[in-house]
Amino acid sequence: MSQNEIRYSKEHEWVKSTEQGLFLVGVTEFAQEQMGDVVYVEMDDVGTSCNQFTKVGEIESVKAVSDLYTPIGGEIVEVNEELINNPELVNNDPLNGGWMLKIKVSDIQEINNLMTEEEYKNYIQQL
Amino acid sequence: MSEYNKMPLLMDLSRKDKFGVSLSDIDVPLSELPESSLLREDIQLPELSQLDVVRYFTNLSQMNYSIDTQFYPLGSCTMKYNPKINDQLASLKGFSNIHPLIEESLVQGSLELMFNLQSYLSNISGMTATSLSTMAGAQGELAGVLMIKAFHEKQSTSSKRNVILIPDSAHGTNPASASMAGFSVKSIPSDQNGNMDIDVLKENANENLAGIMLTLPSTLGLFDNQIVDICNIVHEAGGLVYGDGANMNAWMGQTKLGDLGFDVIHINLHKTFSTPHGGGGPGSGPVCVNDTLLNYLPGPVVQRNSNVYEFVEMPDTIGHLGAFHGNFGVLVRAYCYIRALGKEGIPEVSKNAVMNANYIMNKLKHAYDIGFDNRSICMHEVVFTARKQKQNGVKGLDIAKRLLDYGYHAPTMYFPLIVDEALMVEPTESESKNTLDKFIDAMLQIADECENNSELLHEAPHNTPVQRLDEALAARQPNLKWSTK
Numbered sequence: 001m002s003q004n005e006i007r008y009s010k011e012h013e014w015v016k017s018t019e020q021g022l023f024l025v026g027v028t029e030f031a032q033e034q035m036g037d038v039v040y041v042e043m044d045d046v047g048t049s050c051n052q053f054t055k056v057g058e059i060e061s062v063k064a065v066s067d068l069y070t071p072i073g074g075e076i077v078e079v080n081e082e083l084i085n086n087p088e089l090v091n092n093d094p095l096n097g098g099w100m101l102k103i104k105v106s107d108i109q110e111i112n113n114l115m116t117e118e119e120y121k122n123y124i125q126q127l
Numbered sequence: 128m129s130e131y132n133k134m135p136l137l138m139d140l141s142r143k144d145k146f147g148v149s150l151s152d153i154d155v156p157l158s159e160l161p162e163s164s165l166l167r168e169d170i171q172l173p174e175l176s177q178l179d180v181v182r183y184f185t186n187l188s189q190m191n192y193s194i195d196t197q198f199y200p201l202g203s204c205t206m207k208y209n210p211k212i213n214d215q216l217a218s219l220k221g222f223s224n225i226h227p228l229i230e231e232s233l234v235q236g237s238l239e240l241m242f243n244l245q246s247y248l249s250n251i252s253g254m255t256a257t258s259l260s261t262m263a264g265a266q267g268e269l270a271g272v273l274m275i276k277a278f279h280e281k282q283s284t285s286s287k288r289n290v291i292l293i294p295d296s297a298h299g300t301n302p303a304s305a306s307m308a309g310f311s312v313k314s315i316p317s318d319q320n321g322n323m324d325i326d327v328l329k330e331n332a333n334e335n336l337a338g339i340m341l342t343l344p345s346t347l348g349l350f351d352n353q354i355v356d357i358c359n360i361v362h363e364a365g366g367l368v369y370g371d372g373a374n375m376n377a378w379m380g381q382t383k384l385g386d387l388g389f390d391v392i393h394i395n396l397h398k399t400f401s402t403p404h405g406g407g408g409p410g411s412g413p414v415c416v417n418d419t420l421l422n423y424l425p426g427p428v429v430q431r432n433s434n435v436y437e438f439v440e441m442p443d444t445i446g447h448l449g450a451f452h453g454n455f456g457v458l459v460r461a462y463c464y465i466r467a468l469g470k471e472g473i474p475e476v477s478k479n480a481v482m483n484a485n486y487i488m489n490k491l492k493h494a495y496d497i498g499f500d501n502r503s504i505c506m507h508e509v510v511f512t513a514r515k516q517k518q519n520g521v522k523g524l525d526i527a528k529r530l531l532d533y534g535y536h537a538p539t540m541y542f543p544l545i546v547d548e549a550l551m552v553e554p555t556e557s558e559s560k561n562t563l564d565k566f567i568d569a570m571l572q573i574a575d576e577c578e579n580n581s582e583l584l585h586e587a588p589h590n591t592p593v594q595r596l597d598e599a600l601a602a603r604q605p606n607l608k609w610s611t612k
Contacts, residue, residue: 034547036524037599062598063541087603 006095007111008120009053009071014095015114018102022077025070026099027059027090030124035061038090041083043068043100048076052110056101059090068100072110078102133592134186138609141173147180171609190592192536194403198562200538202508202553203376203480209401210464217459227451231437238436241452242429244462245413251465251473252372252392253383254415258424260453264373267393267412268304268340271369273445274391274416274423275338276308278367281443288337288365294323296347296543301340301371310337317545321347321499323357332364342371343384346543347498348484348508348551350377358388367391367419372412375399376555377481377507380474391416400461411457427452479556480507483563487552490567494574498546508553512546516577521584523548526573528595529587533569 006016012031015023032038043057050056050070057068080099083089090098115123160166175183193199194206217223225234245257261267272291279286291305294315302312313331318324328339339361344350351357358368370384370392376399378384384392396411397404404410416424425448427438438452468476488497488509498510513523527537527550539551554563576583588594 036541037602039599039602060602062602064544088599 006117007071007114008117008123009069009114010123011053011069011071012124013069013071015071015103015111021104021108023072023074023103023105024099025056025072025101025103027068027094028120029094031066032091032094032098035059035066035090036063037061038087041068041087041090041100043079043083044076046076046079049106050074050076050103052113070101070103071114072103072105073107074103074105076101077104134190136609137173137175137183138171140175140179140183143174145174145176145179147175147177197534197536198554198558198566199536200552200554200566201536202555203398204373204508204539204553206403207376207398207555208557209403209460210467212467213401213460213463214403216463217456222459223456225455232435235436237455238429238438240462241455241458242431242436244458244465245429247462247465248394248413249415251379251383252394252415253385253387254389254392255385255417255421256424256428257413257415258426258428259411259413259458260425260427260448261393261412261414262449262454263410264371264393264395264398264412265300265304266448267395267414268300268369268371269307270412270414270425270445270448271391271393272305272308272310272338272340274414274420274425275367275369276310277423277443277445278420279337288335290331290335291337292328292331292339292361292366294341294345296321296345296545297340297342298346298371298373301342305340317345317347319499320501321345321349322351322353325353325356325360328357328360332360332366334365336361336364336366338367338369338390340369340371341389342373343387344374344377344506346374347510347546348374348377348505348553349499349502350506354387362388373398374507376553377477379477380470381477385415385417389417390419396457396461401464402457402460409454409457411454411461413453476556477507480554481505483507483554483556483558484509484552486560486563487554487567491570491574494571495550498543498549507555508551510543510546511550511552513548513550516574517548519577519581521577521581523550525581525584525587526550526577529573529576529584530569531588532590533573535566535569 006014008014008028012028013025014028015025017023038059038061040060041057044050050073052073053069055067056070059066059068079101083100194208199206222237225237231238241259245259248257249255261270279288289311290313291310292313292315293301293305294317296317305312315327316324343354361368367390368388370389372392372394375394379399391414393412393414396402396413402409414424422441422443423445424441425446426440426444428441429436430439484505484507488505491511495511496514498512513521513526516526523540527540530537541549542551543549586595
């Protein structure tokens with residue numbers, strides 16, 4: 001996986017590499033559109049270990065509360081504190097400013113369980 | 128409605144030194160005011176005349192939208208029409224003035240009512256026995272899963288049955304109740320017909336399975352015709368089947384969940400059996416069980432011993448989930464409702480509820496897509512999707528808001544979660560064809576507006592005292608205090 005390449009989960013989260021072994025996680029454009037206006041984001045604490053596809057937080061929108069699943073396992077080394085006061089970043093800029101977690105990945109091979117951009121585009125077409 | 132018609136707040140009406148009460152002469156000795164630190168002058172209270180106050184609250188009450196004024200497509204989920212006489216009967220002093228600790232021999236009539244209601248509900252649901260003590264639907268759910276837990280623990284002290292299966296269409300309270308009881312929850316997806324994916328169920332029917340929580344018909348308003356197979360698969364794996372009675376308005380008097388294989392269900396008396404509860408209460412969620420769970424019922428249960436009625440506890444009871452005997456006033460209403468309808472009337476309720484929903488579905492299905500369009504019959508509610516309207520940039524929310532302009536309360540929207548842009552309509556049994564036709568006309572006109580004048584919908588509602596509210600801003604930066612501009 002090259003720098004800046006994004007991979008996607010079936011639960012509509014994305015992951016991309018930043019620096020050595022550290023990956024950013026957030027939700028996709030499709031996810032934010034489905035959820036509607038996000039009003040609150042709650043994420044697990046820094047230092048928490050998580051397995052791939054397990055729950056690491058909750059996203060509350062005007063429609064419903066949705067679980068956030070991490071597309072990749074590891075340790076949470078940073079959460080996006082900006083989202084506490086500006087949850088609308090998830091709607092306005094889901095792929096950049098709306099990032100949620102920074103994860104120190106334990107097994108890089110897990111990336112292979114995720115979809116490429118093209119695969120994800122096909123996936124949401126069928127939904 | 129213009130700015131002119133907007134209702135002022137009490138604070139806006141306030142004028143200095145107006146007052147609405149005259150105090151009588153002092154007939155006690157005067158005493159000093161408390162020290163000034165205890166007296167707050169910074170609290171702004173409105174100063175109004177008596178007439179100001181009367182007009183304010185009368186006008187406010189006239190803005191209320193209720194089942195007593197207009198059609199309410201939220202249905203029994205929120206509130207169906209409840210005969211007024213049942214309120215009057217529940218208010219009779221002989222019922223409403225009983226102290227909960229009164230000796231049983233002095234209230235044999237009320238105990239008899241509870242005993243009879245227990246047997247009516249057992250009969251309607253096809254179960255062995257009923258406890259009336261649980262005070263709401265979610266408490267009934269919790270009681271149900273706690274009984275399942277107690278059952279497995281009694282079967283084997285080393286039981287590792289800790290998984291409850293729940294379909295992805297379920298009400299959110301189901302997984303919450305199972306989690307509260309200490310179970311881990313696994314979601315079962317729906318297939319393309321809106322039914323449970325039976326293959327996923329089979330994969331999870333193993334030695335860890337404690338039970339399954341099902342709503343029938345499902346929250347999609349659909350009857351899962353695999354239900355007997357589902358119960359068999361769960362039972363063969365050693366699990367138990369819990370039924371959420373939220374949608375009982377669709378089946379009472381037509382079928383019995385006990386006969387289909389359910390081990391425990393709860394009934395929302397406040398939804399199905401005549402208690403006005405919109406706005407949060409009071410509720411009542413009796414639990415009905417078959418022989419398997421009979422001994423685990425929450426207490427107290429009323430039994431008849433020769434001709435004397437008494438409160439008893441079952442041998443393996445999960446205990447009490449609230450104080451005293453449940454919400455007694457709701458029990459009186461349910462009793463009266465069942466007695467008034469009788470054996471012939473109860474099946475008529477569900478028949479009319481289902482017919483009304485199907486009438487709406489068939490009249491609107493060319494204008495709005497159906498959530499699961501390969502199903503030709505729905506039960507007591509129909510789930511539309513604004514999928515087609517979305518192509519014109521109109522969302523389910525916009526349609527719901529536009530309905531307000533036509534004088535209707537909005538239907539349930541964005542639930543069930545598995546239907547995109549869901550709009551769920553439950554007309555209930557008590558609405559006439561005439562009322563349904565007018566609602567259908569409004570929905571058809573809105574469908575037409577979606578195609579030809581979508582801007583109108585984005586800004587709706589136009590005719591209400593307040594226009595489109597910014598729900599996101601209200602949730603992100605709630606402003607809960609009045610202040611001068």
